[in-house]
Amino acid sequence: MNSIGYDKDDRFLDDCIESVREEYSAPEVQSATAQFRATLPDRAVSTGGRFMRWAGGAVAAALLITLVPQIMPGNGGVAFAQVQSWFEDFRTVYTTTVTTQGDRELSRIEIWATADGSMRLESGPVVQILDASAGTMHTLLPGDRVMSMPVPMEEGGAPASSMEWVQEIRDFQGQAQRLPETRRIDGQEAVGFRLTIDGITVDLWAQPETGRPILMELMMANDVTMRTRLAFDQALPTDIFTVPSHYQPVHSEE
Amino acid sequence: MPPNTERRRLLGRLGFSRRGTEGRDEIVDALHAHAGLVISAASRITGNLADAEDIAQDLAEKLLRSPPSTVDSWPALLKTMAVNKALDQLRRRRDWSDLPEPEAVTTPEAELADAERAAALRAAVAGLPEREGMLFSLHYFGDLSQVAIAEQLAMTPNAVGVAIHRLRKRLTADVRQRLGLVHSGDTV
Numbered sequence: 326m327n328s329i330g331y332d333k334d335d336r337f338l339d340d341c342i343e344s345v346r347e348e349y350s351a352p353e354v355q356s357a358t359a360q361f362r363a364t365l366p367d368r369a370v371s372t373g374g375r376f377m378r379w380a381g382g383a384v385a386a387a388l389l390i391t392l393v394p395q396i397m398p399g400n401g402g403v404a405f406a407q408v409q410s411w412f413e414d415f416r417t418v419y420t421t422t423v424t425t426q427g428d429r430e431l432s433r434i435e436i437w438a439t440a441d442g443s444m445r446l447e448s449g450p451v452v453q454i455l456d457a458s459a460g461t462m463h464t465l466l467p468g469d470r471v472m473s474m475p476v477p478m479e480e481g482g483a484p485a486s487s488m489e490w491v492q493e494i495r496d497f498q499g500q501a502q503r504l505p506e507t508r509r510i511d512g513q514e515a516v517g518f519r520l521t522i523d524g525i526t527v528d529l530w531a532q533p534e535t536g537r538p539i540l541m542e543l544m545m546a547n548d549v550t551m552r553t554r555l556a557f558d559q560a561l562p563t564d565i566f567t568v569p570s571h572y573q574p575v576h577s578e579e
Numbered sequence: 580m581p582p583n584t585e586r587r588r589l590l591g592r593l594g595f596s597r598r599g600t601e602g603r604d605e606i607v608d609a610l611h612a613h614a615g616l617v618i619s620a621a622s623r624i625t626g627n628l629a630d631a632e633d634i635a636q637d638l639a640e641k642l643l644r645s646p647p648s649t650v651d652s653w654p655a656l657l658k659t660m661a662v663n664k665a666l667d668q669l670r671r672r673r674d675w676s677d678l679p680e681p682e683a684v685t686t687p688e689a690e691l692a693d694a695e696r697a698a699a700l701r702a703a704v705a706g707l708p709e710r711e712g713m714l715f716s717l718h719y720f721g722d723l724s725q726v727a728i729a730e731q732l733a734m735t736p737n738a739v740g741v742a743i744h745r746l747r748k749r750l751t752a753d754v755r756q757r758l759g760l761v762h763s764g765d766t767v
Contacts (some may be wrong), residue, residue, distance in 0.1 A: 344693040
């Protein structure tokens with residue numbers, strides 16, 4: 326083939342390649358990209374920093390509080406130990422955690438859990454269900470699909486690598502300060518206790534008569550606040566810890 | 580009341596493992612940042628944006644299910660995965676009936692529609708061996724450099740360049756045949 330033919334062949338193939346590359350317009354590709362992005366799960370945390378440990382872990386954060394030496398309030402009323410006891414003796418707990426930066430909401434996570442280890446987490450389009458007895462985490466995906474993966478279990482039943490985080494909390498040594506003013510939350514008066522952990526301020530608000538925790542607030546750097554509403558021992562729907570039967574499992578392609 | 584072990588287990592589960600959260604967030608961030616590259620590469624190969632979205636979702640599910648231990652370049656990895664999945668889908672197609680049957684009487688190149696050219700090239704690429712299909716697609720549809728392709732496919736950049744050069748000749752002949760072109764722009 327002479328050089329002219331070779332150049333023609335090159336241009337011919339390049340024209341074919343260009344036909345493929347330009348088949349869809351930029352706006353069409355951008356629209357498809359946006360639709361794909363909408364299916365992606367939220368980040369577990371929206372900003373960096375140490376509050377990562379608290380994301381979705383309203384009750385886990387309360388574990389920290391249970392490790393803090395209790396203080397008797399100077400003027401009577403509910404003791405911090407009473408507040409702590411709710412995290413030990415609950416049958417069910419429902420939490421809603423909203424993270425904001427200024428007045429902008431960064432994330433919203435709901436968790437339902439029972440004392441026997443069943444758990445459901447919802448954050449945006451992501452739904453996860455923990456089957457403690459089977460050691461399996463189910464993630465519900467768009468299109469009525471479910472992806473299941475084992476949760477590595479350590480001796481004693483705790484998921485592997487989670488104890489590292491818990492141990493770090495256990496190492497904290499400090500004390501809870503009774504806040505001087507009460508606060509009205511969801512139509513009821515509440516008393517508050519303040520802790521400072523690794524530079525993060527944690528306020529825990531509870532019913533004055535029973536010590537039942539109702540709100541936990543974490544104030545962090547960059548005007549980031551995490552507010553967790555807590556509801557203990559409420560009746561939970563019976564099917565929230567089961568994967569709907571019509572969901573199709575996603576299998577590995579390899 | 581649950582004993583301490585049970586309480587620790589429950590409370591640990593309600594929080595995220597720091598390591599797991601960071602790895603998962605890195606994957607989510609990478610998918611968000613390079614979503615356009617994935618959709619673009621996949622749609623060029625499949626010729627269908629809806630298929631490209633499905634491929635992107637499958638890719639995301641796979642990464643979140645089985646996170647890679649180390650990633651040198653997220654754009655290169657995501658493009659490679661997208662191209663691989665798109666080529667698999669392209670090869671699974673059985674109906675190439677939209678292509679004209681090759682005829683002895685040629686069609687002037689100037690009269691070929693872009694869609695015909697695109698379809699013929701896709702069919703030709705789908706007919707390549709797996710590695711060659713990846714090489715060509717990563718370079719021309721995934722916009723990866725020869726160096727980046729070499730890293731992804733465990734080749735030397737020089738070998739990638741030589742392979743692409745040979746593939747161009749092979750594909751040119753194949754596409755011409757599919758379109759009923761006998762000679763370079765000639766009309767019989």
